[in-house]
Amino acid sequence: MLLRVNQMAVVVVLAFVWVDGYAMDLGFEAGYSLEHHSNVRYEANNAVEETVHRTYAGLRLIELGPIFESRTDARVSDFAYENDAYAAGRVKTLETLNTLWIIPRSLNFHIDDHLAYVPVDSTALLTPYNQQQINLLSLGPVFFINISPIDVLQLSYRYEKYNEESDASSTADNKRNYYSGQYVHQFARDNELGFNYHYKETDYKSAAYQDQDRGDWFISYAYRSPTDRYYTDVGQTNISYTGGLENSGAARVNLEYIRQINSARALRFTYRTELSDVTQELGYSQNVATSQPIVVNNIQVSHTGDVFKIVAARIEYLFSDSAGGLRLSIADEKINYTLQTTADEKRTTYSAAYSTNLSDTIFVGATYTYLDRIVRTTGRNDKLGNVRLSLGYRISPVVSLRGYVAQDKSESSDDTYNYIDKQFGIGIVYQTETMRSSEMSSRYIIRPVSQY
Secondary structure, X not given: OHHHHHHHHHHHHHHHHHHHHHHEEEEEEXXXXXXXXXXXXXXXXXXXXXXXXXXXXXXXXXXXXXXXXEEEEEEEXXXXXXXXXXXXXXXXXXXXXXXXXEEOOOEEEEEEEEEEEEOOOOOOOOOOXXXXXXXEEEEEEEEEEEEEOOEEEEEEEEEEEEEEOOOOOOOOOEEEEEEEEEEEEEXXXXXXXXXXXXXXXEEEOOOOOOOEEEEEEEEEEEEEOOOEEEEEEEEEEEEEXXXXXXXXXXXXXXXXXEEEOOOOEEEEEEEEEEEEOHHHHHXXXXXXXXXXXXXXXXXXHHHXXXXXXXXXXXXXXXXXXXXXXXXXXEEEEEEEEXXXXXXXXXXXXXXXXXXXXOOOOEEEEEEEEEEEEEEOOOOEEEEEEEEEXXXXXXXXXXXXXXXXXXXXXXXXXXXXXXXXXXXXXXXXXXXXXXXXXXXXXXXXXXXXXXXX
C-alpha cells in the first residue's frame, strides 16, 4: 500500500515537472559502501562482528516555476549482511511538498507525501528490526482572497491519509479532514500579523483508538529583515474524543528566531510547546515555520495513535563558506503521552558537525552527537555518544571515494543497554552539486501579501 501511494505521488510530481520543467533543479546521487561493525547487535556481553554491503540512491528536486513549485527529497538504501546477523532489508524515505498554481495568487492545490520511520519500541536497542515504516499523503486546495492591498484571507482544505506498514501492532491507520483559515494583516513588506483557526476530524481504521475532533486557534506574527527573522504563534488546542474519553486541552506556543550575524554565520533558536500526534509531526513543514519536526523518530509504533504533549527547544550556531561549514546545536525535548504513559521521555542532545576542503580533491568531516535520555516510567537513564570521522577524495566533480571510522557507545543505568560498536567503511558515490546543497527548507515563507 505504501509503495503504491509513493508511486502515485512521484508520477504526479513528474507530470507537473514536465509541464513547468524549465525552472527545475534536479539532483541525484548513488553509491555503494562496505561497512564493518564490531558489535552489530549492540549487545553488552555478546558482541557480533559483521560486514554490511550497502547500496543507495537519492533524488532531490527543486522546482520554483510560476505554475508548479516542488521541494522533494527521496532516498532508498538496500542492506545485505555477510554473516546474516540480520535479514537483508530496504529503507525508503520521502519528503515532498508540491504546489500547483491553478489561478495565480488566488488558488493553488497541494500534493504532499511524507514517508518516514518510527521505532517499534523506542526504549529498546535501535537495531534494523526495531523500526516501522509510516506514511502520510496529504492533498487539497488553498484559496487566497485579497480583501485589501494589506489584508488577505487564506482558506484551505486537506484530505490526509496516514498508513503504517502491515504489522500486528500497527493500529493507528486513519483518515483526516483538515480545514484551516488565516486572516493576515501586513504592517510592512516583511512584517505581518495573522489570526488562525485549524479544525481536524480524524477517523481511525481500528477501534483501538477513538475518533477525535481537534480545534487550534492562535495568533501568529512574522518578521524578516536582512539580519533578523522570526516567527511566533500563541494560542490554544482543544481535542474531543467521540468515544467518551476525557477531552484534552493545552496552550500552543511556537517560536523561531534566526540572527544572521554576517554572510557566513547565523544563530537559530526554536521553541515549541503544544499537543501533537505522529500525523501532525509528519506534516509539520506544511504549515509551521519552525525548522523541522523533532520527535517523529522517537515515537514507538504502539503510540502512533496517541496524542502527546511536546515541549522542545533548540539553539544552533551555523557557519558556512566556500571552504566548509560548522554546525553546533543543543536540543532539549519532553514527550508526555495523554492516553498511554509507557514511553514518556526526556531527551537532551548535544551535537557538532564540521566539514572542510583540504584541497580541490580532498575533503574531511567530523561529527559528534551526545544524547542524554530518561525513560520516565522506569527511570532508566541512557547516555549515548557517537563520533565519526570521514574522508573523501574527488575523482571527478561528481564521483568520489569515501571512507570513515566511527564509534557508538551507550552507558545506561540498566546494564542491558551498555555497549560499544566500532565501525569503519569505504565506498564510492556519484553525487551532483544539488545533492551537496544545504538542507531543504520548509514551505513556510514570510512574504508580502501583495505577492499572493
